[in-house]
Amino acid sequence: MYENLTLFQTASAFARHAEKRQALAAQNIANADTPGFKPRDLKDFAQSFREMQRQSGENGFSGHRTAFEAVQDERTAAAPNGNAVSVETEMMRAVDIRLQHDTALAIYRSALGILRTSLGRQ
Amino acid sequence: MTDLKSSMDVSMGGLLAQAGRLSNVAQNIANADTPGYKRKLTSFTQTMEANDAPSVVALAPTRRDSSQGQLIYDPEHPLAGSDGTYEGSNVSLLVEIADAREAQRTYEANLRSFDNARQMSRSLLELLRR
Numbered sequence: 001m002y003e004n005l006t007l008f009q010t011a012s013a014f015a016r017h018a019e020k021r022q023a024l025a026a027q028n029i030a031n032a033d034t035p036g037f038k039p040r041d042l043k044d045f046a047q048s049f050r051e052m053q054r055q056s057g058e059n060g061f062s063g064h065r066t067a068f069e070a071v072q073d074e075r076t077a078a079a080p081n082g083n084a085v086s087v088e089t090e091m092m093r094a095v096d097i098r099l100q101h102d103t104a105l106a107i108y109r110s111a112l113g114i115l116r117t118s119l120g121r122q
Numbered sequence: 123m124t125d126l127k128s129s130m131d132v133s134m135g136g137l138l139a140q141a142g143r144l145s146n147v148a149q150n151i152a153n154a155d156t157p158g159y160k161r162k163l164t165s166f167t168q169t170m171e172a173n174d175a176p177s178v179v180a181l182a183p184t185r186r187d188s189s190q191g192q193l194i195y196d197p198e199h200p201l202a203g204s205d206g207t208y209e210g211s212n213v214s215l216l217v218e219i220a221d222a223r224e225a226q227r228t229y230e231a232n233l234r235s236f237d238n239a240r241q242m243s244r245s246l247l248e249l250l251r252r
Contacts, residue, residue: 022242029228112249
């Protein structure tokens with residue numbers, strides 16, 4: 001039932017986006033010394049969200065069929081062995097992901113509170 | 123949630139790989155004075171798993187640096203040849219310590235990443251509490 005409300009859908013898509021980013025960031029960090037490895041990140045949430053909305057009609061956004069696209073992060077220069085992971089960048093990314101996930105959960109929780117209140121429960 | 127789980131697995135692989143690297147560094151340093159010792163080289167490979175499963179890092183088979191060790195002049199040494207020198211190890215302490223520092227830094231980064239995933243899944247589960 002909650003899944004059908006746009007706010008819940010958006011919040012959970014936002015949280016899933018953060019989780020997928022975390023999975024990629026973990027790979028980036030784990031491969032910080034693997035020759036030839038290029039760091040990856042997901043496309044911006046706002047951008048993917050607009051694309052998904054366009055695909056599924058103006059208000060028919062479905063949180064379930066969300067496929068986020070991974071792109072290579074080209075910002076850092078590669079080391080002589082072809083590895084382009086910067087641990088500092090990854091740490092900043094991790095903080096960003098954490099913030100995004102917390103935001104998504106806060107929105108979800110707040111919407112849940114509003115829903116409860118409207119049902120007359122505490 | 124599955125992404126967070128796989129994130130933890132990947133971080134775990136990273137931790138193990140860096141620990142293996144540190145162990146190689148420790149062996150090199152311990153054998154810095156062993157005549158004829160060739161230092162161990164650590165390299166990493168990605169293990170690509172089926173479908174789009176995450177790529178976990180693993181240690182590649184250990185290779186040895188085959189460069190010539192430093193020749194030490196000591197005619198009294200049991201291993202000394204006719205010219206009075208013997209081959210020492212080819213370990214350079216400076217290189218090993220730099221390598222150890224790098225391994226430590228990456229190990230910590232992996233640990234942070236693991237902790238991040240753990241806290242994220244924890245706060246996700248907090249939603250159920252009430």
